[in-house]
Amino acid sequence: MKNILIILCFITGLNTAFANEGWLNILNEGGNNKGIKCTQAIQNAIEKASKNGGGTIFFPAGEYLTGALTLRSNITIHLDSGALLKFSENFDDFLPYVEMRYEGIVMKSFQPLFYAKDVENITITGRGVIDGQGKVWWNEVYRIETAKEPLPPTKYQTMWEEQNKGLYTEPYYKRTVDKKFFRPSFFQAYNCKNILIEGVTFQNSPFWTINPEFCDNVTVTGISIFNPHSPNTDGINPSSCTNVHISNCHISVGDDCITIKSGRDGDGRRYGKATENVTITNCTMLSGHGGVVIGSEMSGGIKKITISNCVFDGTDRGIRIKSARGRGGVVEDIRVDNIVMKNIKEEAIVLSLFYDKGTQVEPVTEKTPIFRNIHMSNITASNVNKAGQILGITEMPIQNITFSNINMDGKEGFTVNTATDVEFHDVKVNAIVGSSFKISDSKNIILDNVGSSTAIKGVPVIKLDNVSNALINNNFPFNPTDIFIEADGKDTKNIFLKNNVLNNVTTKIKKGASLDKKAITE
Template sequence: MKNILIILCFITFNAAFANDGWLNILNEGGNNKGLICTDAIQKAIEKASQKGGGTIFFPAGEYLTGALKLKSNITIYLDSGALLKFSDNFDDYLPFVEMRYEGIVMQSFSPLFYAKDAENITIKGRGVIDGQGKAWWNEVYRIETTKEPLPLTKYQKMWEEQNKGLFTEPYYKRTIDKKFFRPSFFQTYNCKNILVEGVTFQNSPFWTINPEFCDNVTITGVTIFNPHSPNTDGINPSSCKNVHISNCHISVGDDCITIKSGRDGDGRKYARATENVTITNCTMLSGHGGVVIGSEMSGGIKKVTISNCVFDGTDRGIRIKSARGRGGVVEDIRVDNIVMKNIKEEAIVLSLFYDKDTKEEPVTEKTPIFRNIHMSNMTGSNVNKAASILGIKEMPIQNITFSNINMDAKEGFTVNTATDLEFHDVKINASVGSSFKISDSKNLILDNAGSSTPIKGIPVIKLDNVSNMMINNNFPFNATDIFMEADGKETKGIYLKNNVFNNVNTIVKKGAALDKKAISEQP
């Protein structure tokens, strides 16, 4: 009798489970033996959608699928022990759909998870989702590395046929000529209320979590593992608003988290900024950059906070990048409480020279703008270079502050073509060269900014064609050979005030081109 009651309770529980909108994929024609079951999963999604929504539940086991089209009010739930693999047969990602690739809207392979014009979409659980991206990576390698002309594959012919008249700038020709565009792992297109929580993504064919033109996106507690693979960025919101990224662990073959808003004319055509973004409590390991803004930023990026993150082993830490021709405004950015270690290139980059060979031109809608960017409470060790700030003459980088920053780096801070730039309580301990090299810039403050490891014969601060600058509240604790070196015909209005130089041999080393009245030293 007791056993009968247990069985009845179990049956009742399963019935309630189903009636509550949960569909166990094993009861819907799927299997957890690794046999392809795309049709069963898609039919379960459609079935739930027809009833107003529901949860597609994947118990422990191995599943294999092709591209999945998500609908409104659908949750994909992967239990602990569930492994959902995506097919490496390119046919399973046909027909082509409208999607965005590197900031350009086109027709191409369906993303692995894809939704368009939908809302209330969730992927959650403690399971693993494997994109099996190697086949996609190998195809790109084949196309790019084969020297002799190759016959077009059926996929390239399809792309060519379905994207007639697609315009891109000349510099992008090499990418367009491939006619092969790998799908993102998860792309929601013009959707709202998106939640990705708890799951692990690995081996993405291309960018991993990539909402486009979306509103209210939350990504939390997610692990992304795509190291040693091309262009497999972790989280890339593009032309989205109200984005929340937290508690994620990311190790990838490109940027860990990148904020974008469209490329060049195509991005300006849609004119959809990415805005209201919070990134917090994340760790980033392998990756070209920890948190990156750009380079596709033609629609603009604004109101972003990045806080409480650790970058350990990325090529760069915080990187904001663009170039002439892309247009767009990056503004109102706050970065706070960041720890960096083992950074292979720069800890901080703000550069308008992502395309190095551009020439000065009149200011137009194609001119990129960086302004109102503020970074504080950052620590870096074993860093190759502390920072590079590189503006363009027609649009210097504007209104930037660095506060309470301490870094041990091989090279220091380089600033070129910036205006309204402030350093407060910044210690850059460079082992090669000056801690601060500033050129072709104006309106600066260095307030208690220096080095704890000054180098004999090397100035801590080096200025060239810098104007309207205050250097104050400095008290070098350690013996310092040269505090500052200044040169350049345009250098003027440099004020040293309220400094204590008892431990300094030479306060100012003056270059041959420096005007005698350029520097004013006051007690």
């Protein structure tokens, strides 16, 4: 028995030794938890663990201050409950400039607060808080943007210009490039794989918060992000990434909560790396320009995305898919399901190819953006400003869109313009201003069991203008309705009404002056 106990103690000692070898308490590695800057101690601990094949850098409770950190393969940053890791307010602590991506453009600029390049198996986890102290970065942008006269360049602007000679962007982006000051993301992994971010809280990001670029197998789960009203402080922005899983997150930020991207214009097309195989589920979004957004930097393409079981309360928009002429790229195979929205300041749903460019029609080229195969279902929205908007471009209408089992209460209804193969099934939009469904310059439309319980006198529930090939069926307005359909436009044709019960309607069809007499078949 004595020999067995000795053997067990020996094995236990070995296990403890091996465990301790891969577990580095930062307080034992030269760091301190009194708020005194310890960048070098933290980086040295990362390098030490890396030389041993990897390990965990452990931050016990307390306050830590650091500059930019470079992560290596097989490294875990673990913040215990009560640990606060703050990043420096001194821009010099984010030098030298590194290769990074800013708003879809690859360049050299400030090192992201957490930066990783060409590595694998990196983790940030725990129950602690990480503070980017972004206000100094926001203030510098504000100082540059609001100057009434040209300012002498700072050393950072001079460095940026020297290290980015030959960088080309489209003319419309000149205003941004001319700042020569590009804030770092909070976390940017560049060309990495196997990333896990779990449990921690991020706050006060200088720029985008979680921003993997050109990465594979990214998991972000159970984190909270809090950024105040501040410029470009998006929450989670995977760009040109594959196999991304975002779940159980709580986000309240100064810009979009979650945004899927893949590069901007020619630079994005040059890399040609799509973001694909993305799941977003079980998240709550409060303040933010958009709940879940796709684009506008989508020149590499975005496909095979699911968004489910999320709540948006107080965001400017809910689901937003945006691009513009010149971007190029294809957004396709998108599924949105089981979403609840409330207090949406603008549109609950937006699909728009008019994000930030003009209206002039262009030839179809690699610069032409494409939206297709997008399907949304089981959505409830209340107190929204506008139910939804689909806005295509003449040379490339938005294609193959379906909405099913949707209930919305708000000021305005759905607007569809320049789209093809759009279907509404079991969609109720209780608008108090204008038509619930306003469709123009579109074709191949199905309106199946749609309606409104807030019919407005003199305003049609459905308004068609230059619409061809439409089926309006299985509709039964329960409440007294003044006008059910209004149709106009010389190109309106092949409109079929079938299986509708319109006993509660005063005027079933109001025909405009330019409508062909044979355009509608009952």
